[in-house]
Amino acid sequence: MFGRVNAPATSIVLKRLKPRTTYDLSVVPIYDFGQGKSRKAVGTTASPFKPPRNLRTSDSTMSSFRVTWEPAPGRVKGYKVTFHPTEDDGSLGELIVGPYDSTVVLEELRAGTTYKVNVFGMFEGGESNPLVGQEMTTLSDTTSEPFLSRGLECKTRAEADIVLLVDGSWSIGRPNFKTVRSFISRIVEVFDIGPDKVQIGLAQYSGDPRTEWNLNAYRTKQALLEAVANLPYKGGNTLTGMALDFILKNNFKQEAGLRPRARKIGVLITDGKSQDDVVAPSRRLRDEGVELYAIGIKNADENELKQIATDPDDIHAYNVADFSYLASIVDDFYVSRMETTTVLKDLKPETEYVVNVFSVVEDESSEPLIGKETTLPISSVRNLNVYDIGSTSMRVRWEPLSGATAYLLTYEAVNATVPTTEKEMRVGPSVNEVQLVDLIPNTEYTLTAYVLFGDMSSDPLTTQEVTLPLPGPRGLTIQDVTHSSMNILWDPAPGKVRKYILRYKIAEEDDVKEVEIDRLKTSTTLSDLSSQTLYNVKVVAVYDEGESLPINAEAVTQPLTTVRNLLVYDPTTSTLNVRWDHAEGSPRQYKVFYGPTAGGAEEMVNIFGWISLPVSDKLQLVVLMREIPELPLVCPCTGFFSVHSYLENMQSTSMRVSHSHMY
Numbered sequence: 001m002f003g004r005v006n007a008p009a010t011s012i013v014l015k016r017l018k019p020r021t022t023y024d025l026s027v028v029p030i031y032d033f034g035q036g037k038s039r040k041a042v043g044t045t046a047s048p049f050k051p052p053r054n055l056r057t058s059d060s061t062m063s064s065f066r067v068t069w070e071p072a073p074g075r076v077k078g079y080k081v082t083f084h085p086t087e088d089d090g091s092l093g094e095l096i097v098g099p100y101d102s103t104v105v106l107e108e109l110r111a112g113t114t115y116k117v118n119v120f121g122m123f124e125g126g127e128s129n130p131l132v133g134q135e136m137t138t139l140s141d142t143t144s145e146p147f148l149s150r151g152l153e154c155k156t157r158a159e160a161d162i163v164l165l166v167d168g169s170w171s172i173g174r175p176n177f178k179t180v181r182s183f184i185s186r187i188v189e190v191f192d193i194g195p196d197k198v199q200i201g202l203a204q205y206s207g208d209p210r211t212e213w214n215l216n217a218y219r220t221k222q223a224l225l226e227a228v229a230n231l232p233y234k235g236g237n238t239l240t241g242m243a244l245d246f247i248l249k250n251n252f253k254q255e256a257g258l259r260p261r262a263r264k265i266g267v268l269i270t271d272g273k274s275q276d277d278v279v280a281p282s283r284r285l286r287d288e289g290v291e292l293y294a295i296g297i298k299n300a301d302e303n304e305l306k307q308i309a310t311d312p313d314d315i316h317a318y319n320v321a322d323f324s325y326l327a328s329i330v331d332d333f334y335v336s337r338m339e340t341t342t343v344l345k346d347l348k349p350e351t352e353y354v355v356n357v358f359s360v361v362e363d364e365s366s367e368p369l370i371g372k373e374t375t376l377p378i379s380s381v382r383n384l385n386v387y388d389i390g391s392t393s394m395r396v397r398w399e400p401l402s403g404a405t406a407y408l409l410t411y412e413a414v415n416a417t418v419p420t421t422e423k424e425m426r427v428g429p430s431v432n433e434v435q436l437v438d439l440i441p442n443t444e445y446t447l448t449a450y451v452l453f454g455d456m457s458s459d460p461l462t463t464q465e466v467t468l469p470l471p472g473p474r475g476l477t478i479q480d481v482t483h484s485s486m487n488i489l490w491d492p493a494p495g496k497v498r499k500y501i502l503r504y505k506i507a508e509e510d511d512v513k514e515v516e517i518d519r520l521k522t523s524t525t526l527s528d529l530s531s532q533t534l535y536n537v538k539v540v541a542v543y544d545e546g547e548s549l550p551i552n553a554e555a556v557t558q559p560l561t562t563v564r565n566l567l568v569y570d571p572t573t574s575t576l577n578v579r580w581d582h583a584e585g586s587p588r589q590y591k592v593f594y595g596p597t598a599g600g601a602e603e604m605v606n607i608f609g610w611i612s613l614p615v616s617d618k619l620q621l622v623v624l625m626r627e628i629p630e631l632p633l634v635c636p637c638t639g640f641f642s643v644h645s646y647l648e649n650m651q652s653t654s655m656r657v658s659h660s661h662m663y
Contacts, residue, residue, distance in 0.1 A: 007512040008503050008538075010547060020047045020126065029514065046421060050074060051128035052102075052119050054408060054424065057135035062111040064173055065135045068103040072121035072128055080120040080127065081106070085113050086134065095170060096122075098237045100273035100301075105173020112139040129421065159262035160191075161215050162200045163251045165243055167270035168234030169206040177233045180269060184228045187267075193221040199262070200224060201251050205243030206236025211250055216257025240274035244281035244308070252290060264290045268308060273301040282308040292316065314356060349456060350377035381407070381449040381461040391441040391470045392545055397433040398449055398461075404429045406452040411436055414444040414464070426452075441545055442469040471495060472541050472548030473522070478555040483531035486555055489523040493541035493548060500541055502526075507534040507554065532559040563590070 005012050017023065022044045029036035052072040059066040067081060076099040083106050084092045097104055109115060115137070118130035164184060172180065184202070191198040201215040212231060218224040247266060252258055266285060285292055294305040296319040309316035347353060353375065356368035381398045388395040396409060406429060412422040418440065425434055439445065444466045451458040475491040488502060500517040504526060517524050529535065535557065538550040563580040570577040578592070595602035 007514060008505075017045050019045050020129070021045050047127065047129045049121055049123045049126065049128040051131045051421075052079065052121055053131060053410075053422070054426070055117070055119060055131045055133040056426065057117065057133055059105070059173070059176065060135055060138055062138050062140060063109050064105055064107040065109070065115075065137060066103060066105050066173060066176075067117050067119065067133070067135075069119050069131055071102055074121070074123060076121050077124060078122045080122055082118045082120075082130075083109075083115050085110065086116050097170060098275035100275050101169070101171055101238060103171045103272065105170065105176065107174055109137050111137050113137050159196065159259055160198045160265055161252075161258050161262040162187075162191075162198065162265045162267060163215065163247050164200060164202045165209075165247055165266060165268045166202060166204045166231075167206070167238060167240070167268075167272065168204040168236070169238045169272060170235055171238065171272045172233070174233050176271075181228055181231055183269070184231070185225055188221060188224050188228060193218075193224055195219050199257060199259070201257065202228075202231070203243065203247050203251055204231070204234050205239065205246065206234050207239060208236075209239075209243040209246040210234070211256075214251065214256040238270065238272045238274055239276050240268070240270060240304075240308075241276035241278045241281045244268075244278060244285060248281070248285050248288060248290070252285075252288065264288070265293070266290045267293045267295065268305075269295045269297070270300055271297040273304055278304060279307050286310055294318070296320070312356075314354070315358075347375050349375050349453075351375050378453055378456060378458040379451060380458040381451055384447070384449050384461050384463055386447065386463060386465045388435075389465060389468060391468045392439045393435060393437045394439065394445075394465060394467065395433065395435045396447060396449075400429075400432040401451050403453060404451045405454055407431065408450040408452055408457065409434060409447065410450075411445050411447045413440055414446055416440050416443050439467050441467050442549075443467050470541065470543050470545060470548040472551050473500065473539050474551065476537070476539055476551045476553045478537065478553050481555050481557060483558040483560050484529050485525060485527040486529065486535070486557065487523065487525050488537060488539070488553075490539050490551065492522050495541075496543060497541045498543060500539055501547070502537065502539050503550075504535055504537045506530065507536050529557050531557050533557050 014023075022042060025041045025043055026038045027041075028038040050073045052069040054070040056068045057065055058068065067083075069079075072079075078099050079097050079101065081095045081097065081104055082092055083094075084090075093106065095104055095106070106115070106117070113136065114134055117133045117135065119133075120130050121128035164187070166180060166184070168177070188200060191200070193200065195216065199215040201217065202212045203209055204212055213227055218227055244266075250256065252264060252266075254260075258264070282292060292308055292310045294309040294317045296302065296305045296317075300319055302317070302319050305317040305319060306313045344353070344355070351374065353373055355371045355373065357371075358368050359366040379401050382401070383399040385397045386394055387397065398407070406426055408424060408426050410422055410424040413420040420440070425436070427434060436445075436447075444464055446462060446464050448460045448462045450460055471494050473490040473493045475489075477489050478486050479489060480487040490500075493500075497519045499519050500521070502515040502517060502524060503512050504515075505512045515524060515526075526535075526537075533556065534554060536552070536554050538552050540550045541548040563582065566578070566580040568576050568578050589606055591604055591606055593602055593604045
């Protein structure tokens with residue numbers, strides 16, 4: 001495929017290309033006398049699908065770290081996560097997760113190594129461009145303290161059969177699964193375990209659920225704690241609906257240890273949104289008398305947790321910001337009778353909450369004491385200031401906010417001359433000034449800043465700024481103008497100039513000619529011009545980023561000159577001697593016209609060199625070429641004559657002399 005571009009245009013939009021395809025490009029200048037050298041480049045078309053955004057990495061250990069992102073717009077079929085050490089593209093790892101997953105833990109990594117991560121949105125028709133990030137694994141792991149029971153134990157005389165349904169998907173990760181084990185151990189420690197007291201069974205799910213142990217498998221607390229400590233990590237996708245059906249059909253059964261008079265309790269622990277329906281399976285469990293608790297961690301869907309949990313949601317659905325907060329949930333189940341105050345954490349900003357306080361005696365709860373309060377809004381970025389604006393960069397500064405955990409800045413070109421996508425920059429809480437680089441010159445950008453508080457973000461603050469054009473040459477002047485040439489001079493452009501391009505044309509015509517000039521030169525000579533003609537001249541500097549704005553000038557070429565000092569001398573009855581000084585420039589030839597003044601046929605002779613031409617009555621005209629100017633031109637007649645000088649461009653001027661006397 002090829003396209004034609006008429007000068008002076010220096011850009012073209014290539015259409016009807018395939019998305020996400022790399023193309024080899026060549027640009028060849030065409031001259032009247034042939035083709036110039038081609039310049040090659042490579043370009044890749046964008047994906048028609050929007051990528052996910054706001055990639056974050058966290059929880060780095062010696063062999064793993066967590067990757068989190070915000071969902072891609074559109075009907076996503078899933079996400080592909082690829083990762084490799086920055087210095088080793090060959091060691092490429094890949095994970096596929098479902099459309100509702102927005103976090104994953106990458107495992108079995110090298111210690112102390114920086115990894116590049118790409119997250120692709122997967123759609124019906126293909127993939128999006130990747131969302132790119134990187135993270136470095138640690139050189140050693142820090143051990144976290146296990147959850148301590150602090151002596152809290154529920155001494156209820158009632159029987160309860162509790163089935164724990166644990167999310168073991170890829171988004172949990174092995175380090176966090178250890179925290180989940182500790183949380184389960186804390187639950188076990190709280191209850192009085194025994195065949196006539198509290199029994200705890202456990203099922204783990206991701207793709208296919210499986211029973212780790214039944215309700216009646218362990219009859220003592222110590223045996224149950226050992227089973228929890230050895231609980232393996234499954235890995236896979238998040239299919240919560242299937243898992244809820246599984247525990248109804250397999251774990252809440254007499255053959256699995258269910259007791260007829262025992263209170264039936266199901267506890268779901270998950271960190272993501274289910275990839276299948278959860279409403280119908282959870283309703284079937286509740287219809288069978290199972291009291292459902294739903295515990296969400298980090299990226300869990302709060303609405304989905306409430307759909308699963310038994311009413312009222314405020315005592316059956318929990319959502320914490322991090323795995324480390326799991327310990328507080330056990331305390332939330334049973335607050336000591338000595339406590340009269342508590343702090344509610346991980347609430348949503350600018351949200352009204354209804355608070356219910358119950359007193360619990362044995363298995364009975366009192367009527368609640370009810371109160372309402374609204375949390376404060378998250379503060380937005382203040383005093384967003386853009387300064388030090390250049391052709392390809394600008395600096396952005398804002399006022400720091402207390403309590404912020406990070407800042408997110410997104411920026412995108414508006415009506416750019418080349419295809420662009422939104423870019424983003426995430427910085428820590430101590431940074432309130434950044435530089436944006438690799439921008440498109442002379443282009444408007446929209447910049448949007450957010451304050452991040454954990455996984456929550458503020459309302460955006462947006463501004464627009466325009467990058468400067470690439471700096472061009474200055475002081476364009478035109479000197480030494482003749483009838484066919486002119487000298488062009490300019491002051492150099494600043495920065496890393498690749499070359500200069502000079503374009504010139506006759507003012508009233510469209511045909512533009514172009515001259516490439518070395519970056520170290522600041523002058524050139526235009527030749528082969530038409531005489532007495534107005535020329536427009538433009539000079540641009542060429543950078544890697546493109547061309548600068550042009551600097552313009554114009555000049556009129558001089559008219560063609562005639563021969564000087566035309567002299568007729570030494571007449572005879574049949575000859576005239578004629579001589580002249582050369583015309584300015586470099587005439588290609590002279591034409592001599594002559595004829596009787598009284599009237600008669602005019603004759604002409606071209607002077608290319610030594611020639612002999614018949615004139616009349618066997619007389620001869622002897623013409624001498626200009627290389628030997630001291631010899632005369634012998635013109636064998638009287639009357640008038642004119643001498644025309646013809647230059648390289650074949651235009652002419654003339655000088656005419658008449659004689660009326662015969663000799």
